[in-house]
Amino acid sequence: MDAAFAQVEALVFDMFGTVVDWRESVATGVSTHLRDYLPSLDAHEFADMWRAEYQPAMEQIRNGSRPFTRLDVLHRENLETVLDRLDIEPSTIPSSVLDETNLTWHCLDPWPDAVSGLTRLKTRFIIAPLSNANVRLALDVAKRAHLPWDAILGAEVAGAYKPEPAAYLRTVEILGLQPDQVAMVAAHNSDLAAAQAVGLRTAFVHRPTEHGPGQTIDLEPVGDWDVVANDFEDLADRLV
Amino acid sequence: MDAAFAQVEALVFDMFGTVVDWRESVATGVSTHLRDYLPSLDAHEFADMWRAEYQPAMEQIRNGSRPFTRLDVLHRENLETVLDRLDIEPSTIPSSVLDETNLTWHCLDPWPDAVSGLTRLKTRFIIAPLSNANVRLALDVAKRAHLPWDAILGAEVAGAYKPEPAAYLRTVEILGLQPDQVAMVAAHNSDLAAAQAVGLRTAFVHRPTEHGPGQTIDLEPVGDWDVVANDFEDLADRLV
Known part of the structure; x- marks a missing residue:
């Protein structure tokens, strides 16, 4: 040893x-939950975009500008950020679908x-x-x-x-x-x-x-x- | 269901x-570690006395008179309290033996x-x-x-x-x-x-x-x- x-x-x-x-798993989950709402979805690209918001979201907490907030909440916010970047209005997708999509990170x-x-x-x-x-x-x-x-x-x-x-x-x-x-x-x-x-x-x-x-x-x-x-x-x- | x-x-x-x-396990552990130092030890009585200090020790933390302190620390303090109650000066027992005895609660x-x-x-x-x-x-x-x-x-x-x-x-x-x-x-x-x-x-x-x-x-x-x-x-x- x-x-x-x-x-x-x-x-x-x-x-x-x-x-x-995470990348393959999130791509699979995104594809399952969002394909009906994003016909031209590239699920791997979406997973990469979602993950790209991970460090910036935590940085607000590390630098003290936001109290500690659990990752589930940050992931859910970041999901809407990604949709915005893709010019998709998050409110056009049922929030229950976005919640389910967010749980992809639990699978x-x-x-x-x-x-x-x-x-x-x-x-x-x-x-x-x-x-x-x-x-x-x-x-x-x-x-x-x-x-x-x-x-x-x-x-x-x-x-x-x-x-x-x-x-x-x-x-x-x-x-x-x-x-x-x-x-x-x-x-x-x-x-x-x-x-x-x-x-x-x-x-x-x-x-x-x-x-x-x-x-x-x-x-x-x-x-x-x-x-x-x-x-x-x-x-x-x-x-x- | x-x-x-x-x-x-x-x-x-x-x-x-x-x-x-806990009672049987602590009695066994106390017997193993302290018998040489407490010839007249009743291991079950000792376990009961040790456990009796559990709620009072936490009460200091619940009522805010002491900051949150993990149970391992309280158990170690309570061990000395029990020895005091039995008229045994804790310093007559090597602290390494008391530390080992305290780990009885992990077994x-x-x-x-x-x-x-x-x-x-x-x-x-x-x-x-x-x-x-x-x-x-x-x-x-x-x-x-x-x-x-x-x-x-x-x-x-x-x-x-x-x-x-x-x-x-x-x-x-x-x-x-x-x-x-x-x-x-x-x-x-x-x-x-x-x-x-x-x-x-x-x-x-x-x-x-x-x-x-x-x-x-x-x-x-x-x-x-x-x-x-x-x-x-x-x-x-x-x-x-």
């Missing part, structure tokens, strides 16, 4: 892109190695998501996909969105551990950099198609991460 | 006494029907503890005993101890539900009364030996609870 992990008791996981393939499929890898990692470590997803979103994803989490942690429990230091440090505190006893697992270099900056251990997992076949970011680890793995089975091979 | 539960999506559980047999055995009953209830409902235990305590108990929770909720996540209304209502909010979509499951009439007062559904489960063979309280349901069950298997028979 990697020496940097000798003291580690808990692995905390980014979720969107690292555990689940994300895991990468094929996620459940089996997590099940192995759980034998040695506490495993929990440390996602910007709210608890109910992460819970619904886990229940549907049978992700074997020991707890649902993350931004809502910490009261702060990643990459704010408090998102990591409050999670560490709730786990009753020191920062170097917790490792952040993510497919995103920026997430690992923020976790490392406050003392957590780090594991990069390759997810080269999170953004589709033309992905240009996070194709390689860019940082001094403690472990780099091809997927969760490979991570379990290295750590369990 | 009981009509009152037609709208219920989540069951939240009291833990100490309802899911786990509580479930009642025999708990895992099988929860596994069946989980097929129809979201299931989570709504305990005054802190997250790490509840997580350790669950991981050791294989309790199949969908999430670890409770006082620490809500930032308030039961029976404060906020403990119930913040949990309902985190679950993204209305109060009547959540049912409190407990072996304690007072817990159910507080949950019912803020709109939750209620299920009383008989645990007639939580306090040992001479138990005098909570032997019968005292309130207009929506369901009364003999154990978690019986609860599953009624609800799933």
